[in-house]
Amino acid sequence: MNPILICRDCDTVYRAIALRRGDVALCRRCDAVLARYFGADMESGLALVCAAAIFFAIANLTPILSITVAGVETKANIWFAVRSLQQGWISVAALGLAFTTFLIPAVQIALLFWVLLFARFGLRPPGFGPIMKLLHRIRPWSMTEVFLLGALVAIVKLANWVPITAGAGIWAMAALTTVLALLGRCDPASWWSIAPAVKT
Amino acid sequence: MTPLKQSLELGLSLCRTCGLAVSRASLEADRRCPRCQSRIEHRTPLSSEMTLAWLIAGIVFYIPANLLPVMHTSGLLGEADSTILGGILEFWRAGDWDIALLIFIASVAVPFTKFIAISLLLLTVRKNSRWEQRQRTTLYRIVEFIGYWSMLDVIVVALTSALMQFQVLGTAEPRAGIAFFCAVVVVTMLSASSFDPRLIWDRRT
Numbered sequence: 346m347n348p349i350l351i352c353r354d355c356d357t358v359y360r361a362i363a364l365r366r367g368d369v370a371l372c373r374r375c376d377a378v379l380a381r382y383f384g385a386d387m388e389s390g391l392a393l394v395c396a397a398a399i400f401f402a403i404a405n406l407t408p409i410l411s412i413t414v415a416g417v418e419t420k421a422n423i424w425f426a427v428r429s430l431q432q433g434w435i436s437v438a439a440l441g442l443a444f445t446t447f448l449i450p451a452v453q454i455a456l457l458f459w460v461l462l463f464a465r466f467g468l469r470p471p472g473f474g475p476i477m478k479l480l481h482r483i484r485p486w487s488m489t490e491v492f493l494l495g496a497l498v499a500i501v502k503l504a505n506w507v508p509i510t511a512g513a514g515i516w517a518m519a520a521l522t523t524v525l526a527l528l529g530r531c532d533p534a535s536w537w538s539i540a541p542a543v544k545t
Numbered sequence: 546m547t548p549l550k551q552s553l554e555l556g557l558s559l560c561r562t563c564g565l566a567v568s569r570a571s572l573e574a575d576r577r578c579p580r581c582q583s584r585i586e587h588r589t590p591l592s593s594e595m596t597l598a599w600l601i602a603g604i605v606f607y608i609p610a611n612l613l614p615v616m617h618t619s620g621l622l623g624e625a626d627s628t629i630l631g632g633i634l635e636f637w638r639a640g641d642w643d644i645a646l647l648i649f650i651a652s653v654a655v656p657f658t659k660f661i662a663i664s665l666l667l668l669t670v671r672k673n674s675r676w677e678q679r680q681r682t683t684l685y686r687i688v689e690f691i692g693y694w695s696m697l698d699v700i701v702v703a704l705t706s707a708l709m710q711f712q713v714l715g716t717a718e719p720r721a722g723i724a725f726f727c728a729v730v731v732v733t734m735l736s737a738s739s740f741d742p743r744l745i746w747d748r749r750t
Contacts, residue, residue, distance in 0.1 A: 353559065354685070354742040355743060356747075357551060358549075358551065358566070374679070375683075376682070377682070414714050419707070426703035427703065429707040429718075430702075432719060434724065435719055435721060437724050438703075438724040438727040441727045442699060474581050474582055481562055481563075485689075485692070485693070485734065486734075491693055494700075495697050495700030495704060496700075496704060498647060498697065499708070501641065501644050502636075503708065509708070537580060
């Protein structure tokens, strides 16, 4: 365990105490979260990442929303949404959407799988340092939950005009959001703390 | 209770990437974190300047994002361009006040809250203010948390355009406003992440 904690938000120094399951250490000066209980359980972590990968695949392979009018069907999922924004220079928005709802979640899942797979067998994953730094950097830019809310708004918006149905993708998206939130709860310091435990 | 001390008083620095507390005396000339090799800065360099620059960019992009149409629809009911505010009003008039409220929060209230909150943080930090430090730090965390929800409208327009592709019934296409709106979300997120909240607690003389 890291014996000294420094608050990210107000720079106050603390001596760390042992946390039990469900405990959260808060800064006395600014209420920031200093540390959470981290059950470094690689098994369940790995299981969550595998679940995330499956949900991500379903969300991208099945329609999230679809409309059928007079025998003509249109479908939408993340990629259809990205492609519909590809129009001249508006494509910068397509790029933004592709990054935040497809590329970054995909990279998060792949890298976490890599790290946890090695950690599960007590080995230090190749490229651990750069991978952890990258995960820390991209974390604020993962917008799966916003996409889910957007899909719900689109349903209500279009339901007045056309018969719109939610496909399997929307459930997969909801599950993916939950699983990524569970994996993302852990702060970077906790992730790094597994490093000494695994052989270098 | 023991008095609270900041890291500088104890000769420590925090690695913001991996959360390690590092003794300043043990750092080499290149100031790399011994655990993750990131460069350790006692305070984020040029934090206020970068925050202000991204904030101004956000406010500038917010103007065309609202003035220009975000979507073009054509169909049985004729052709129409809709702006963000126009879309909200349409939902409101149609009786969908809940959706109107949701889009209003994501597209108007959240960006405005960010502009005002970041300006307030920058001003008080510049004036070296001791006013409500705890609440201002909470304000910073709120700004960081609400940041990406503004992407909602971009996603709604993208999904609507993807779905409404019927020759007879109607089609929907994205318009320039949505690209500016996407830019607002990105640069205001960069603005918030450039801000170093520890400046709220620093006493510079």
